[in-house]
Every structure is written in structure tokens, then in C-alpha cells.
Amino acid sequence: xxxxxxxxxxxxxxxxxxxxxxxxxxxxxxxxxxxxxxxxxxxxxxxxxxxxxxxxxxxxxxxxxxxxxxxxxxxxxxxxxxxxxxxxxxxxxxxxxxxxxxxxxxxxxxxxxxxxxxxxxxxxxxxxxxxxxxxxxxxxxxxxxxxxxxxxxxxxxxxxxxxxxxxxxxxxxxxxxxxxxxxxxxxxxxxxxxxxxxxxxxxxxxxxxxxxxxxxxxxxxxxxxxxxxxxxxxxxxxxxxxxxxxxxxxxxxxxxxxxxxxxxxxxxxxxxxxxxxxxxxxxxxxxxxxxxxxxxxxxxxxxxxxxxxxxxxxxxxxxxxxxxxxxxxxxxxxxxxxxxxxxxxxxxxxxxxxxxxxxxxxxxxxxxxxxxxxxxxxxxxxxxxxxxxxxxxxxxxxxxxxxxxxxxxxxxxxxxxxxxxxxxxxxxxxxxxxxxxxxxxxxxxxxxxxxxxxxxxxxxxxxxxxxxxxxxxxxxxxxxxxxxxxxxxxxxxxxxxxxxxxxxxxxxxxxxxxxxxxxxxxxxxxxxxxxxxxxxxxxxxxxxxxxxxxxxxxxxxxxxxxxxxxxxxxxxxxxxxxxxxxxxxxxxxxxxxxxxxxxxxxxxxxxxxxxxxxxxxxxxxxxxxxxxxxxxxxxxxxxxxxxxxxxxxxxxxxxxxxxxxx
Amino acid sequence: xxxxxxxxxxxxxxxxxxxxxxxxxxxxxxxxxxxxxxxxxxxxxxxxxxxxxxxxxxxxxxxxxxxxxxxxxxxxxxxxxxxxxxxxxxxxxxxxxxxxxxxxxxxxxxxxxxxxxxxxxxxxxxxxxxxxxxxxxxxxxxxxxxxxxxxxxxxxxxxxxxxxxxxxxxxxxx
Numbered sequence: 001x002x003x004x005x006x007x008x009x010x011x012x013x014x015x016x017x018x019x020x021x022x023x024x025x026x027x028x029x030x031x032x033x034x035x036x037x038x039x040x041x042x043x044x045x046x047x048x049x050x051x052x053x054x055x056x057x058x059x060x061x062x063x064x065x066x067x068x069x070x071x072x073x074x075x076x077x078x079x080x081x082x083x084x085x086x087x088x089x090x091x092x093x094x095x096x097x098x099x100x101x102x103x104x105x106x107x108x109x110x111x112x113x114x115x116x117x118x119x120x121x122x123x124x125x126x127x128x129x130x131x132x133x134x135x136x137x138x139x140x141x142x143x144x145x146x147x148x149x150x151x152x153x154x155x156x157x158x159x160x161x162x163x164x165x166x167x168x169x170x171x172x173x174x175x176x177x178x179x180x181x182x183x184x185x186x187x188x189x190x191x192x193x194x195x196x197x198x199x200x201x202x203x204x205x206x207x208x209x210x211x212x213x214x215x216x217x218x219x220x221x222x223x224x225x226x227x228x229x230x231x232x233x234x235x236x237x238x239x240x241x242x243x244x245x246x247x248x249x250x251x252x253x254x255x256x257x258x259x260x261x262x263x264x265x266x267x268x269x270x271x272x273x274x275x276x277x278x279x280x281x282x283x284x285x286x287x288x289x290x291x292x293x294x295x296x297x298x299x300x301x302x303x304x305x306x307x308x309x310x311x312x313x314x315x316x317x318x319x320x321x322x323x324x325x326x327x328x329x330x331x332x333x334x335x336x337x338x339x340x341x342x343x344x345x346x347x348x349x350x351x352x353x354x355x356x357x358x359x360x361x362x363x364x365x366x367x368x369x370x371x372x373x374x375x376x377x378x379x380x381x382x383x384x385x386x387x388x389x390x391x392x393x394x395x396x397x398x399x400x401x402x403x404x405x406x407x408x409x410x411x412x413x414x415x416x417x418x419x420x421x422x423x424x425x426x427x428x429x430x431x432x433x434x435x436x437x438x439x440x441x442x443x444x445x446x447x448x449x450x451x452x453x454x455x456x457x458x459x460x461x462x463x464x465x466x467x468x469x470x471x472x473x474x475x476x477x478x479x480x481x482x483x484x485x486x487x488x489x490x491x492x493x494x495x496x497x498x499x500x501x502x503x504x505x506x507x508x509x510x511x512x513x514x515x516x517x518x519x520x521x522x523x524x525x526x527x528x529x530x531x532x533x534x535x536x537x538x539x540x541x542x543x544x545x546x547x548x549x550x551x552x553x554x555x556x557x558x559x560x561x562x563x564x565x566x567x568x569x570x571x572x573x574x575x576x577x578x579x580x581x582x583x584x585x586x587x588x589x590x591x592x593x594x595x596x597x598x599x600x601x602x603x604x605x606x607x608x609x610x611x612x613x614x615x616x617x618x619x620x621x622x623x624x625x626x627x628x629x630x631x632x633x634x635x636x637x638x639x640x641x642x643x644x645x646x647x648x649x650x651x652x653x654x655x656x657x658x659x660x661x662x
Numbered sequence: 663x664x665x666x667x668x669x670x671x672x673x674x675x676x677x678x679x680x681x682x683x684x685x686x687x688x689x690x691x692x693x694x695x696x697x698x699x700x701x702x703x704x705x706x707x708x709x710x711x712x713x714x715x716x717x718x719x720x721x722x723x724x725x726x727x728x729x730x731x732x733x734x735x736x737x738x739x740x741x742x743x744x745x746x747x748x749x750x751x752x753x754x755x756x757x758x759x760x761x762x763x764x765x766x767x768x769x770x771x772x773x774x775x776x777x778x779x780x781x782x783x784x785x786x787x788x789x790x791x792x793x794x795x796x797x798x799x800x801x802x803x804x805x806x807x808x809x810x811x812x813x814x815x816x817x818x819x820x821x822x823x824x825x826x827x828x829x830x831x832x833x834x835x836x
Binding site: 286287338339342343345357358359361362364365366382383384411415426500569571572641642643646647648649650651652653 | 691693694695696698716717718719765767768802805806809810812813814817818819820822823826833834
């Protein structure tokens with residue numbers, strides 16, 4: 001994280017403390033409506049003569065701007081009273097370029113020290129959502145991010161979101177306070193909990209710190225795990241004795257040396273004979289395809305991938321919790337050509353950390369397989385290999401780019417194009433059916449909604465590479481994934497990837513939005529652009545309050561809520577007595593109104609035309625004023641079922657643009 | 663653990679040799695995890711039955727009758743009425759697999775093997791009749807066809823609810 005990016009965090013709240021000036025219907029109606037209501041309660045006979053003062057507008061406290069503008073301070077042994085354990089930890093985070101921290105208050109000394117050190121820090125409304133925000137930041141940048149919560153309740157609130165990050169192999173630093181060593185096992189006062197067993201199976205590495213003088217040593221453990229090999233969450237819990245400890249000289253800390261010595265940037269290169277065999281297999285294949293997994297993104301290896309693919313006419317499909325490390329519009333992209341996968345005679349998995357089985361992915365039973373992974377222990381799991389290679393993804397792809405001969409595969413490229421044409425026709429057929437359903441019901445079908453988003457982001461006046469998108473939910477998620485595109489690295493966040501959690505979508509995309517505002521990594525050329533998320537009425541429940549966080553930090557997001565009055569799985573209740581009530585919400589809930597109450601804009605739409613206009617306005621306000629909007633799209637639950645409104649909910653082939661299992 | 667038998671692509675003369683050829687090919691698939699479980703049950707007079715755990719972790723059975731030159735899956739999809747749209751769509755899907763719309767490497771060449779589906783009380787069967795004695799070709803093609811039914815036909819069609827109701831698909835699986 002550069003100093004410029006740190007300054008940008010300070011700028012995000014340049015307008016904090018100012019009265020709200022953004023366009024809002026709330027401002028027009030709040031004082032009249034609420035004032036009249038108050039008057040009516042006091043004196044029902046004089047409702048039109050009310051003189052009650054107007055309700056104050058929502059505003060960002062001045063202290064937000066003021067405190068973000070304060071000078072940074074990294075603790076030092078020479079400070080009065082020395083450096084605290086929390087400051088030692090924060091100093092290591094700073095040295096490691098920790099990209100951002102997302103938290104709720106709690107674990108106070110640690111989060112305060114990290115923010116004071118100048119690491120971009122964001123405080124939100126629930127620990128779980130802040131964990132997903134950190135996850136989303138990482139998914140679109142590839143950087144290590146942190147989340148934090150208080151001991152006990154705050155920490156346990158994070159669990160679902162840690163699990164989400166774990167399945168996505170996100171390099172997420174999970175931090176939490178945890179009472180004191182002195183009171184261990186005594187149920188002393190409140191918030192006691194054994195944290196490390198709770199994250200068993202959800203982390204790459206974890207440790208309860210119990211020796212104050214080893215705080216730096218364990219920070220090193222954390223970053224060694226976060227930045228080496230296959231990434232994954234690291235969980236540290238801090239008893240009070242650790243973060244409150246003070247040190248006045250370096251000798252009081254054990255193993256106190258820098259990152260150059262406690263970890264390495266060295267990457268495993270493929271053995272020459274392995275690389276030669278891979279080159280030979282690719283060259284002999286007629287229809288090879290590279291599956292470019294998240295390892296390609298994390299290692300920022302998209303350039304050698306492009307060179308290798310173009311040199312030898314190799315098809316490429318991206319996979320993982322983010323998309324865009326190979327551009328969708330490229331003639332060799334197979335991400336929109338799922339029908340062609342069965343033709344591939346060689347599959348080269350590169351950085352595919354979550355391996356599918358052969359019953360899940362659409363490949364020919366005859367196809368040979370090469371898999372490249374930075375560590376060896378997972379090679380051969382689920383998918384028998386003809387060649388397994390232990391290598392850094394970037395090093396392998398650089399090797400391919402160098403050693404592959406030039407080759408043209410016109411027939412294969414033609415087949416990819418034909419399959420893409422067929423796929424796109426299917427999408428348009430689905431859209432045409434959706435238009436009819438929309439017109440017949442005066443609500444908006446998911447396919448119509450998604451095509452409108454597609455056309456607005458990629459076919460209009462906006463640079464198609466500009467907007468980072470994410471998606472979640474059931475009916476809308478499956479459909480949205482088919483219509484969203486990724487033309488450059490980190491442009492699309494696959495929110496439900498692997499774990500398929502309902503709910504983290506909005507929070508994840510607020511984290512991604514923070515990364516875009518800061519211009520981190522691949523987001524640098526699009527710094528300041530809005531982000532967009534497609535989610536459901538079921539999903540929005542879990543992180544809607546983070547619209548307050550987005551407003552507070554001026555992270556502009558357009559949140560499209562497909563409001564079909566139900567959990568997407570309502571068909572599971574059909575035919576069972578006394579069960580449907582558990583799957584339904586009140587109909588016609590107004591999420592747009594709730595958003596307005598949280599300091600965002602709200603739009604309510606029922607038709608294609610209304611949605612088109614709302615999207616345009618929302619994007620303009622987001623881009624110019626950094627104000628978020630929630631667009632409540634009224635739909636019907638029956639759109640999920642093909643029996644009622646064909647084609648209904650369609651699951652997506654794997655791999656492809658809509659794949660989420662692996 | 664299955665071991666790959668020597669496989670000759672053509673010229674298997676005796677029924678026993680043809681059975682050995684087909685068995686070897688299927689063992690090869692099991693060794694590549696195309697099936698999760700596999701066993702061969704050779705019979706007499708060029709007949710054999712094969713059991714495999716395959717899509718949706720369901721048991722499949724394939725029968726071979728060299729004398730009749732047929733390979734057959736008696737149960738591919740349950741619960742598909744013969745007069746349903748789904749069955750018509752499936753037949754169209756199978757027809758497409760034999761047409762020139764498909765690239766040659768994906769096509770079932772009618773000169774080499776004839777593909778047919780059957781429907782008995784809603785249970786769909788698939789059979790391939792060998793035209794030129796090439797059991798290697800036919801075995802691979804029938805496996806490919808069933809594989810494509812599960813990974814293309816059911817996924818690309820509107821058959822999520824069908825898979826939940828008839829194949830035990832977990833509703834929470836995307």
C-alpha cells in the first residue's frame with residue numbers, strides 16, 4: 001500500500017461533517033411527514049398546523065474526517081513508555097504492506113495500532129460483514145487483507161465469513177482479542193471462548209499468542225503462511241497480556257528480524273524435464289485448454305498466460321473466486337464456450353486450488369491432464385494426472401511462454417467461436433422469454449434485469465473494463481453470472497465461490513469498492529470507479545447495514561436487489577404440508593427505503609424501462625458524488641421455477657463464466 | 663485398483679476378445695476417475711455386465727452383447743415420460759450427437775455405430791449398435807454420450823428441478 005493510497009483513504013471522507021447535499025427523496029419528505037405525524041400525536045385536531053422542527057439529515061460525523069486526516073504513527077522503542085505489543089504487531093503488518101483492515105470495534109489496541117500505522121482501516125457494522133469486505137478486497141487485488149473482531153461474540157460472528165474465505169483460499173488475516181492468559185479457563189467475567197478450536201478446518205494457520213515477547217515472531221508466522229504457497233486464512237488471537245505488553249528495546253523481543261529473513265520471495269520453478277514434457281504434451285494436443293485458476297491471479301501471472309496462449313493457440317478458461325485474468329472477449333477465451341470443453345483433449349490446470357471431480361466438470365473422459373500447483377501435496381487429488389508439476393504459477397507460465405513453439409489451431413479456435421455463438425444465443429433466448437414474463441406480470445424477470453446490466457456496463461458509454469462487479473443469491477446469482485463479464489484482472493468477484501454462502505455479497509463488494517477507491521493493484525487504472533453487485537432479497541439481509549459503512553467512507557456501490565419475496569429454495573416446500581411459510585417473506589418489502597435510512601439512495605422499479613433509468617442515474621450519482629444506491633427490483637418467486645415461467649432457474653456449466661463450485 | 667488392459671482399437675475377432683477389449687477400456691476410465699467405482703462381470707457367449715458408480719454418485723449398469731453387437735445402459739434417466747417435452751428434447755440432443763453439426767471428434771458416426779434411446783414407463787435407456795465391429799469406438803462413444811447427457815443436456819436444459827426430484831441433487835448445490 002503506497003502513501004498515495006493512504007492519503008486516498010483520508011480523502012474518502014473529505015466531505016464528512018458537511019450537511020448531506022446529495023439528491024434524495026428523504027430530504028423532501030422527512031420533515032413534512034415526520035413532523036406532521038408528531039404533531040398529530042400531540043394534537044390530532046391540528047395535523048396541518050405542525051411546527052415541530054425538521055428531523056436532522058443523516059450526516060457523516062466530523063470526527064471521521066478529522067481522525068482520518070491525522071498523522072500516522074508507527075510505534076517505536078523510543079516512544080514514551082516504549083512500544084506496545086499491539087504496536088509491534090502493527091509495525092510488522094506495515095512492513096508487510098498489509099493492504100487494508102476491516103473491523104468492528106473490539107480488539108481495540110490492535111485495530112487502533114494498525115490504523116495509526118497508516119494501513120487503510122474501515123470500521124463497519126458487523127464483524128461477519130467486515131470479514132467478507134476484507135475477503136472482497138483481496139479477491140479483486142490479490143493482496144493480503146485483515147479483519148478483526150472482539151473476543152467472544154464479535155469473533156463468533158465472523159465464523160461463516162471466515163469459512164467463505166477459507167474455501168476461496170483468500171489470504172485473509174483474521175485477528176481477534178481474547179481475554180487474558182491470567183483468566184484462562186476461569187469463565188472470568190465475559191466473552192470467554194476458545195478461538196483456535198473454533199476455526200479448526202477453516203484456516204491455513206492459527207495461533208493463540210501466549211508469550212508477549214514472541215508477538216513479532218508470530219506475526220512472521222502469519223505472513224509467511226499468507227504469502228507463501230497456496231494462500232488461506234490465518235487466525236491469531238490476542239490475550240490482553242500480548243497487546244498491552246511494552247518493550248523499550250529490541251532485545252526484549254525474541255526472533256526480532258525482518259521479512260527478508262523470516263520468509264522468502266523465492267518461487268519454485270518447474271523442473272526442466274517437467275516443463276519440457278508439458279510443452280510436448282501441449283504441442284501434440286489438437287485441442288488444449290488451460291484452466292487458469294486463482295493461483296494465476298494471486299501470482300499476477302496474467303501476462304505470461306496471455307503470451308503462452310496466443311503463441312500456441314491454447315484455449316483458456318478462468319476459474320476461482322475472481323475472474324478476468326484472461327479476458328472474456330479474447331478469441332481464445334473458452335469461458336463463454338462451455339459446449340467446447342467436451343472437445344478438449346488436454347486440460348492444463350494452473351493454480352486450480354479447489355479441484356473438481358470428473359463428474360462435475362464438463363471435460364471429455366479421454367482428455368489428458370496436467371496440473372501445476374505451488375505445493376505437491378494436493379497433486380492427484382480428485383483428478384488423476386498425466387503430469388503433475390510443482391511450480392509457482394507465474395514461473396510455469398513464463399516457461400511455457402518461452403518454450404512453446406508458435407502454432408495455429410484454426411479448427412479449434414473456430415470451434416470455440418461456434419460454441420460461444422451458441423451460448424450467447426441461449427442467453428438471448430432466455431432474455432426473450434424473460435421479456436414476455438415481465439410484461440405479463442408487471443415485474444422484472446431475472447434475465448431482463450441481467451441483460452440490462454450487461455448492456456449498460458459493456459455496451460454503452462462506460463469503458464467495459466471499468467466496473468468491478470460481483471454477484472450472489474440463487475435465481476439472480478445464477479443468471480447474473482451468465483451476463484457479467486471480465487475483461488481485465490480483478491474485474492469480477494465470484495462471491496459464492498465454493499462455499500455458496502447466501503449473504504456476504506454486498507459486504508464483499510464494499511470491500512472490493514474500497515480497493516477500487518484506493519486503486520490497489522489491478523484496480524489502479526480504474527481508481528475511483530463505482531462497483532456493482534447483483535444480490536437477492538434473502539442475501540441482502542446479512543450485510544445491508546454495511547451501506548452505512550459504504551456511505552461513511554464514500555465507497556460508491558450500486559446494489560441491485562432482486563426482490564422475489566422468498567428464499568430461492570421455496571420450490572423445496574412444494575408438496576409438503578405446513579412448510580411453505582418458512583420459505584416466504586412479506587411481499588413487496590421496500591429495501592430501497594431501508595437503504596435510504598442508512599444514508600444511501602433508494603430506487604424502486606418494476607419494469608425494464610424503469611430499471612434502465614434507475615441504473616443510469618445510480619451510476620452517475622455513484623461516479624460523480626460517490627453515493628451508493630440500492631435498486632429494489634420487484635420480481636416474482638415463481639420466476640425460479642421452469643414449470644411456471646420457463647426456463648426458470650438454470651444452473652451454470654462448470655467451468656464457465658457462471659461456475660462457482662470450483 | 664483397476665489396471666489398464668492392452669487395448670486394440672480394431673480387429674477383435676472372437677467374442678472373448680471383444681469382451682476383454684471393452685472391459686479394458688472401461689477399466690481405463692475407472693483408473694482415470696471417470697467412474698468412482700467399477701466392477702466387471704463377464705458372462706458367457708460374448709456377454710458381460712459392468713457396474714459403475716458415476717454421475718450423482720448413482721449406480722449405473724452397462725451390458726455388452728457381442729453377438730448382437732450392442733452396448734446398452736438400461737437405466738440412464740428415470741422419471742422421463744415418453745410423451746414429455748424432456749424426452750423429446752433428449753431425443754433431439756441424441757440426434758444432434760449423430761449429425762454433422764457436431765465436430766467430427768464429438769460425433770457418433772452412423773457408419774460405425776447406431777445410437778438409440780428407449781423409454782419404458784419413463785425409464786430412459788441408451789443403446790449403441792456396432793456397425794463395423796469396432797467395439798473400441800462404440801464403447802468410448804456410449805460412455806461419452808451418457809457423460810454428455812449428465813453434464814450438458816441436464817445442465818443446459820431447465821432440468822434443475824428434475825435433478826432434485828429424480829437424481830437426488832442437493833437443492834443447495836448450484
